Amino acid sequence: MSGQINAGANARRRTDRMVETLLTPGLNPESDTPLNEQLMLLLQDAILKGHLHAGDRLPASRAMATRLSLSRNTVLAAYDQLMAEGYLESRVGAGTFVSSDLPDHYLTVGDSPKAQTDRPSGRAKRPLSGMPALDQFPFALWARIAGRVWRHAGTSELEHNDPAGYRPLREAIASYLQTARGVLADADQIMITTGLQQGLKFVAESIIPHDRTLILEDPGYPGILRTAESLPHKVAFTQVDNSGAVVPARSREAPGMLLVTPSRHYPLGSTMPVSRRLELLEWARETGAYILEDDYDSEFRYGGRPVQSLQGLDGGRHVIYGGSFSKSLFLSLRIGYLVLPPSMASRVIRHREQTESFPPLSDQMILERFIADGHFARHLRRLRSIHKERLQCFFDTASECLAPYFTLLPTDAGLHVVGLAAPSLAHMDDRKLAAAAHRAGLGAVPLSASYSHAKPQKGLLFGFANMAEADMPARLAQFARELDEITGF
Template sequence: MAKGTPPVSLLAIPLDASSAAPLFRQLYDGLRGAILSGSLKPGGRLPASRTLAGDLGVSRNTVTTAYDQLLAEGYLEGKVGAGTYVTRTLPEDALLVRRGQARGDDRTGQPGRLSRRGTLLATTPAWVVRGAADPKPFRPGVPAMDTLPLDAWATLAARHWRRSTGHLLGYGDPAGYGPLREAIAAHLGTARGVVCEAGQVVIVAGTQQAIDLATRLLLDPGDPAWIEDPGFVGARGAVVGAGARLVPVPVDGDGMVVSAGVARCPEARLAYVTPSHQYPLGVAMTLARRLELLCWAHRAGAWILEDDYDSEFRYTGRPLASLQGLDQQGRVVYMGTFSKVLFPALRLSYLVAPPGLVNAFVAALALAGGPPPLHTQAVLADFFTEGHFLRHIRRMRALYAERQEALVRAAKAELCGLLEVVPSETGLQVMSWLDEGINDRAASRWADAAGVVAPPLSSYTLEPSSRQGLLLGYAAHSPRQIREGMRRLATALHCGVNTS
């Protein structure tokens, strides 16, 4: 093989840009399969990442990410100044895989025995971007971590470790740390209009766990469930994981179109909504729609999961009151998170259950591993009671308003005619609409090649959308970083449009 020339087996790796699987993952799977099948021999040299990227028509970043994963797993080895080679000693699990047989297949060559539900879950697309510690522009949903009150947090954490006694070193209340539940209930009552007592608050390890618990408790296999379309992919996955049937319900400028849900499936057992700041479109559900949704739930005996993921950050006026606060029949399970308010690694969220469901949620949580560590919960409780939480919220509202304005200005300066950014009154990201004729998945790939994260709207939809757009996060980036990121995005879109 000539130096730098890809072997035929590499050029034959199928890469499908329209697939839900990222290109780097498709390339990783193809390379790994070629190694295990013997198409790529132990000790064989791989082409340089730039060369292979050019031959396959993908970004160099796609190739280097696939190479890095294979290096980390032991399928490849790098030699300084000499290139990248197939390892001479394959990972131990490869010894269990016959030639031409994918991992997960049994010795008869039959596919691994996933359940039908497991197969659906494994093939449900999820938008996953690595490297959140130093996120690229414009990754959605990432808060500003350069302005966190870490000194205050560290002081509280050290205090609790110094004073730790049995009550923080044991398992604790399966519903969560009592003082934190009280602080959350008090905050929700004043800031979000949630009607609850501390006993209804259940502490969980992230909103995804809350959604997963709720769908498994409230849905039987085969039950229909309304999902916003476009909507949060994690909720879609939880419904699929519960074995339930997805019923996509369109969203317009007033939020979920309840009448469309009723027309499609009036007997649905559950509806998942983001009424205060719809994800990803950013609209707020009107009062009329909220009341219509509650009336349907009461009539149908259905449940509503209200995901209030980032409504603390409203830049004009007071935050919108919760849907749960309007509920007179106890049909709403309210969910909130500290991953967006503070930092994602905290992995600490909560749900507010109707009184009759509290014991069921606590029992299900105990079986799912229980709440997050008590020490972390105790630190957050003091963070609340000593005033740090509300001070941080006030600072972030001003900061995020400034950063969103910088994004809108930069988009107008750099992308006029290609991309229209729609300002939002709330949150950490905004929807932007591409000019007619530009495919959002292609635009997202062009952006990725330029070092910019811009998820396509179509990755959040179950049914075809009449418009194409990109979701742009701004909260984690300074105005200077936003301007630089927008210049890169503009260059990528202009080049992509001109060469497509």
């Protein structure tokens, strides 16, 4: 028995010494990263690399705090977060241990989560076009909020069944939109969706008679066209000029809804002036049609003040406002929303209840806290500064490297740069140009894919925000070499 006690004591001392050796050099009181977050990441790294094994006992929080010259609350915060994420477990009367049921793939990972995100994998080398700076996403903060949210959750969250979505999130969105975009809304007008395509489906099926026409911008977002074509309504198009969508021409077919991107036209990037917005609102009043305003990346304007939302100008009577957090945070979040006119909100939400399952709750709860605690606004301010620098770097470098092949359209907003193909590429399918850009590690989408009936322009939509400035010269130079080889220059 005494041998077993001594063996246990020796094992604890070995673990204590190992923890001290691993952690002490890695803690930096001068860092902007809070000490509890540093401690959490170091412990997580030690577990993932196999320095701490399943079942190893960690020093008590008080002992750890003394050994590392930290406050006990700092240690407790780190332990709590690791318990919430499943790395540690607490055994009553025994202490805190490395979890005994970590998934096998956790135990064979060679690098910490931070190291994995810092080092691009084979799939991550090409930044997606139209994505924000994903390398700047606050992973640890998001994880802490997730842990806190579920630690304080109750049975009401487990029984959640609101077809409109998590009400606190809807309230947070309403407050944010009123301040940031001049949108007139309250929580009862907001419905959480996976994005605008799902929102279009709900509205068209529940509100727009089948003999009415859905009118899309040409050029416009191909995903919206695919959704519109899946519905029983007729689909028509309106031209786009330098001021954005043109007021639809009168026809024998009654319009039901016009879909527009006034803050920044997709794909060409123009901002619709107030005069054109007022013309469209007058058209909607005269025809009885609705306008669906896709405000897909309005958060990212790098010069001047944004133009007020179309919905705010309208007073929320004829305009349905759609937004998404996939562009401002990360694509796989898949949380968007509609702000519906009061006259239609209950009908659309009831249709959703009858035809679709309720939106998943977990990410909605985390996002609500992220917004309500001010993190979303701070993250956007930081991204605007980073994106502005990356935009300038990309534009300057690409203008030099790609001058024989593309004319870049100046922009002070959004997440992509439009490159119009030069005459030297007139014979090329711009899908092949996009493939060449991908080989060079660039995110690019063929411009011609956005056209339906209008004469297509050839070119590429270059993503710049999700690419470090240091990577741009080499990737753009490689793309130029690819083009040299393709064209024989």
